Amino acid sequence: MTPPTEDTPEGEMKLSAERMMELAELASRLIVERCERLPSEPAWRGGTRAELEAIMREDPPEDGRPAEQVLERAAREILPVAGRVDHPRFFAFVPSSPTWPSVLADYMAAGHNIFQGTWLGASGPSQLEMVVIDWFRDWIGYPETGGGLFTSGGSAASLDAFVAAREAAGAPDRASVYMSDQSHTALSRAATIVGVRPERVRKVPSDDLYRLDLAALREMVAADRAAGLAPIAVCANAGATNTGAVDPLDTMADFCEEEGLWLHVDGAYGGFAILSEEGRRLFSGIERADSIAMDAHKWLFQPFETGCLMVKDVRRLEAAFSVRPEYLQDTEWGLEHPNFGDRGLQLSRSFRALKVWMSIQTFGMKAFRAAVTRGIELASEAEAWIRASDDLELANPASLSVVCFRFNPRDPDLSVEQLEALNDRIQARVIDTGIAMMSSTRLRGVYWLRLCILNHTTTWEDVRTTLEAIERFGQDDLDRE
Numbered sequence: 001m002t003p004p005t006e007d008t009p010e011g012e013m014k015l016s017a018e019r020m021m022e023l024a025e026l027a028s029r030l031i032v033e034r035c036e037r038l039p040s041e042p043a044w045r046g047g048t049r050a051e052l053e054a055i056m057r058e059d060p061p062e063d064g065r066p067a068e069q070v071l072e073r074a075a076r077e078i079l080p081v082a083g084r085v086d087h088p089r090f091f092a093f094v095p096s097s098p099t100w101p102s103v104l105a106d107y108m109a110a111g112h113n114i115f116q117g118t119w120l121g122a123s124g125p126s127q128l129e130m131v132v133i134d135w136f137r138d139w140i141g142y143p144e145t146g147g148g149l150f151t152s153g154g155s156a157a158s159l160d161a162f163v164a165a166r167e168a169a170g171a172p173d174r175a176s177v178y179m180s181d182q183s184h185t186a187l188s189r190a191a192t193i194v195g196v197r198p199e200r201v202r203k204v205p206s207d208d209l210y211r212l213d214l215a216a217l218r219e220m221v222a223a224d225r226a227a228g229l230a231p232i233a234v235c236a237n238a239g240a241t242n243t244g245a246v247d248p249l250d251t252m253a254d255f256c257e258e259e260g261l262w263l264h265v266d267g268a269y270g271g272f273a274i275l276s277e278e279g280r281r282l283f284s285g286i287e288r289a290d291s292i293a294m295d296a297h298k299w300l301f302q303p304f305e306t307g308c309l310m311v312k313d314v315r316r317l318e319a320a321f322s323v324r325p326e327y328l329q330d331t332e333w334g335l336e337h338p339n340f341g342d343r344g345l346q347l348s349r350s351f352r353a354l355k356v357w358m359s360i361q362t363f364g365m366k367a368f369r370a371a372v373t374r375g376i377e378l379a380s381e382a383e384a385w386i387r388a389s390d391d392l393e394l395a396n397p398a399s400l401s402v403v404c405f406r407f408n409p410r411d412p413d414l415s416v417e418q419l420e421a422l423n424d425r426i427q428a429r430v431i432d433t434g435i436a437m438m439s440s441t442r443l444r445g446v447y448w449l450r451l452c453i454l455n456h457t458t459t460w461e462d463v464r465t466t467l468e469a470i471e472r473f474g475q476d477d478l479d480r481e
């Protein structure tokens with residue numbers, strides 16, 4: 001038998017204070033060094049299943065190994081083989097760039113092992129979640145009745161919202177839900193999970209700027225009512241993932257009021273743009289929505305699993321989720337003491353609000369407003385660069401922090417398929433060379449490259465370098481033909 005490690009006597013897992021400190025210092029050093037190296041490293045690294053099986057596949061060891069080795073192995077072999085979503089030139093999908101205090105908050109909350117499901121379980125953390133949620137309520141412009149909770153992300157937030165919408169509508173049998181053809185699939189999936197049949201998750205066409213077409217929505221709801229369906233909710237995009245499009249929130253709110261429908265705004269990607277002037281302008285009317293999903297792990301610079309759902313009248317959320325089992329009877333402390341487990345799907349919850357609180361306490365709102373605004377400004381500078389380029393073609397005007405475009409030398413001999421293949425090769429080369437990470441999408445079936453600029457450390461230099469590389473790789477590719 002292998003002897004026990006020097007850390008613990010055999011069969012025990014508690015470490016001495018000295019060892020805990022040594023290991024925490026090593027973990028911190030490994031993370032900080034990684035953050036320092038990040039800008040000069042590729043924005044993405046991946047491995048094939050075969051490569052990674054060879055490195056990681058093993059049975060769980062019977063006897064422990066030296067903790068330093070375990071930490072260093074994680075930092076060397078596992079954690080770097082991933083998208084560096086917080087890299088200044090990671091423009092793919094929706095980036096996430098946490099600030100250091102928010103990372104430390106995750107560590108602090110885990111170290112205190114907070115159970116954030118009931119007031120009894122975590123009064124201080126519950127009070128702080130109320131404080132941070134009330135900050136969000138004020139940013140949105142919700143009345144005092146407004147409230148919400150932190151969730152794992154936008155998918156969970158929309159699921160919770162649809163449960164509240166369904167219950168508010170009296171849980172009808174033939175429920176239908178409406179969203180634009182640009183809405184995130186998280187929403188259609190959430191709607192089906194709450195019991196809306198897939199064919200009654202209705203996709204409303206979008207206009208030439210990818211915003212929901214209100215006239216089409218009106219017609220669909222009327223036709224569905226006539227056919228015996230029971231519309232329960234309409235979803236609006238406050239930043240569609242594809243293009244950053246913002247639906248006409250105010251007029252959609254008018255329509256939902258007329259029709260007695262729940263209006264849910266999906267601001268998972270774009271919601272925190274409310275902190276910028278442009279966001280406030282685009283989101284006019286957002287405070288009229290019954291519910292709003294906003295991911296702080298996207299545009300509020302938090303680590304993953306910092307989503308949030310806000311509801312204009314939080315009692316509707318509690319009416320939908322509140323449960324009173326006998327084994328939790330001690331946790332009933334009255335209205336003054338909300339149990340966050342009564343506002344959504346999770347009873348066992350981590351203390352997410354601490355991340356937002358610690359980072360805002362450390363840097364202040366001015367810094368956050370400036371960082372959110374910078375994402376919008378960089379997208380608009382990228383748009384101007386693309387418009388001025390002979391080789392690049394803009395798909396549509398940048399909206400919030402998303403720009404869609406492609407390399408297009410306007411050669412009439414190039415077929416649509418050739419152009420798509422060319423852009424596909426350019427994208428692969430940008431990623432392979434490690435210059436940047438960017439993704440592609442399709443708008444009305446046409447292939448486009450897409451930049452989502454969301455990182456508080458990204459500079460114009462990062463964006464320009466990426467656009468120049470795309471132009472250069474496109475030209476190289478044509479020259480080789």
Ligand SMILES: Cc1ncc(COP(=O)(O)O)c(C=O)c1O
Pocket residue numbers: 094152153154155156184186187239240241266267268269270295307
């Ligand atoms: C607009 C939008 N809605 C919903 C989601 C899903 O959110 P999450 O991945 O946090 O569950 C995303 C994710 O990128 C999104 O961009």
